[in-house]
Amino acid sequence: MSDALLLKPTIWQEHVFTGQWVAGSGNVLPVTAPASGETLGHIGSTTSEQLDAVADKSHEAAIAWGDTSYDERAAIMRQAARTAEEHQDELIHWLIDESGSTPAKAAFEVAISIKVLHEAASLPSRAAGELMPSTPGRLNIARRRPVGVVGVISPFNFPLYLAIRAVAPALALGNAVILKPDPRTSVCGGVSIARLFEMAGLPKGVLAMLPGGGEAGAALVENRNVAMIQFTGSTAAGRKIGETAGRLLKKVSLELGGKNSLIILDDADLDLAISNATWGAYLHQGQICMSSGRILVQRDIYDRFLERLTEKARSLSVGDPRSGEFALGPLIDKGQLDHACDLLSRAKASGGNVLVGGETDGLFFKPAVVSDVTTDNPIFHEEAFAPIAVVIPFDTDAEAVALANNTEYGLSAGVISRDAGRALRLGEQLRTGLLHINDQTVNDEVINPFGGVGASGNGTSVGGSSNIDEFTQWQWLTLKGEAPAYPL
Template sequence: MPDTSTLLPNALWNERLFNGAWVNAPLPPENVIEPASGATLGRIGLADADTVARSAKVARDAQVHWFAQPYDERARVLRKAAQLAEQHFDEIVQWLVRESGSTRPKAAFETSLTIKAFYESAGLPSRSQGEVLPTSAGRLSLARRRPLGVIGVISPFNFPLYLAARAVAPALAVGNSVILKPDPRTAVCGGLILARLFELAGLPAGALHVLPGAAEAGAALVAEPNVAMIQFTGSTGAGRKVGEAAGRHLKKVSLELGGKNSLIVLDDADLDTALANATWGVYLHQGQICMSTGRLLVQRGIYDAFVERLTAKARSLTVGDPAKGEVHLGPLINARQRDHAYQVVQAARQAGARLETGGEYDGLFFQATVLSGVQPDNPAFHEEIFGPVAVVVPFDTDEDAIRLANDTEYGLSAAIISRDVGRALKLGERLRTGLLHINDQTVNDEVINPFGGVGASGNGTSIGGPANWEEFTQWQWLTLKGDAPLYPL
């Protein structure tokens, strides 16, 4: 029996891919870098287009066997994966801290969400899978949900474990096989850990493949004839390319993309409550979340007091290596992301915004930043920063708040803070957004909810909760008669 005291021994995964077994990669390996320290944590194997093609063929064959398993066997594998994640909770958290730059509380929260996603997915195989339709006498007419086949999952770096697992787990649960291409920057915590969990849980070999790779591997996955669907989570720019390619190949596609999300603080809000929500929404995981609060729309009567308190709060937030102690903010994922955040802050100042605090960095550690007086013609008003930058915008009336919040190509999440729930709900009904939170902030996901955006935040699909059966299966109409009719023609 293998030693499972450590979930993912270095010797098992180093320079390898997972296709049901741990195999050598065809391309030169790439270093796994700890963003906080620059240390090398290991070397990941990288897949090329040929590797993707071979895996797709294996996965297609394996899917037939996997779907043929009794429904309770598929549920058992999902439950076992959850139990193994609980058993190795601390090790998984440590990988998230070191490889993705997560603070320890964020990493623990993400791991807990992933475990919940496993358990929720374990309930999918035993749910009703269709309907009995009305038809003529002597004929049975059914509409039933059937797995698509092979699902290609392309996942991002920011919540790497959960944003992969929320697609992998339900896709497997309803009888598909999966090829996961995690972001190479977080390929261990966002991919290889999932491979190991399902391997130990008893998933049949070939039903899950984990293939870190560059753009070539992603393009091959989208184009591969044996892959029936792509579930992509990432930037809007990359998502447009994935959607275009998937459409060209007549492939079902789910796009979960970026956001410029507004938290509206009405003038009747409690300032302490509003500040707590704003701080969480803006600065959680250094702002590297699609649901991050990209704009704080604050009514004029409380605007000055709010900016003053937010500035003081931002100055109190500690920034440092989350592997070495408790800090509020860890590092940004790499220099490219850091430079983007810095450039947006500088452009915002040149366009008239006031830098209340922050705006500087040391290595990949970016200070908690507050920009006030941001107007709709300012770059910081429209651009997704993906950094720890609060963009504070004043408004006068509820109509102004609606206009400002809707002034974006994105439509992922929005939130409103107010003592008057009716007023907040009336305002919220006019916001173009996939997620709406009254008296909460913009960063929310409970696994059991449909999650998806509109506009440049997605293509109208949702993932999670009741949406999973719809997303990862397709309808088949089945009719049955005792005897075939003799048609008169």
């Protein structure tokens, strides 16, 4: 780790980033540790007026940045990656403090974010189009061009990774970016990214980082200079953004929620099934769009599985990740805690049986296991975003498919079985953007296209080769030696 702090508070306190650190025009927002309630500092926020002024400058900067040589853009990505590697301990520290991540989760998030930067460095030198057949004497080209200014609205749960996975490729492909991080994680999900690219030598105005709430997000979506919105967050917010983007004819990428099914077939190794279900349901307190929101277990092994998972949930430690090694940390805020408690209460009122967990202490929520859930129970359909494992029996493979597809969401699914062929046949019937055979539902490797269908997104994907599709647009170019004479 470098001796000099990347995220020195005197740099970002009460500031936003517009290419330089300036006072925000909105209210100053507290930076809070959810585990203790401690105030870690204060971040500036933006108003629609400030955002509009920044977007004007971003539009101008995008033109020059799009014309910058591919090797210069790649070099900046590589330098940002080196800077992140030098300061990875500091980045991990902030993820633990500000987002309530456990040390292992925080370390993984930093590592995968660094991988994003390395992968983004390869994008500027990729083939930028196609040479197509045409009539003699005419050069016929389809080429990829930057879209202009990309607005990125990112969430709190993986604040560094889910922002940088859009910011880095968008920049690498020649776009300017305005990042609006979640106000609850503006340092680890916003300041950190602005500082990485500032230190890497990104030209001023190409990246802005403007924390704020709903007003700032709406202004970003509405702004005439913002050509595209990449949003990761709740389905409810995503619908509103999609409606506005559609009215304004803007390109939009929506990565939304999920009620994902992990299917355990009767021939599965029970130890491995428990391991996968525990990870899928409880990782980062269940605050992941890919969490295993339903665990569907074939009836022959259901009772044993339920007993083992209940024991496992009871054994998981919950506490402040800054003060020791705990399996689970806090939920992000009281709003999220109240939602989890309300959903669990409604699940019980509808006949669900809470076998373990659900007790709260501050923002800490004991991991729960719920059985006896029918398809008319609200917890069957609603995303919990909390450490709640809903375990449901099924008899046949066809019934498992029907249960898994009984949702408006379509993000991730997993199938566990010793018979990979059987698992694949079942999995291919699931309506989902991500499918994992012999793995749980929480997976991402950066190089893969990531996206959902239905209420989980608009069918677009970020990551891997799909980044080129997302953050550029086609231009058709023809060239003749001289203009033809037409018969009119």
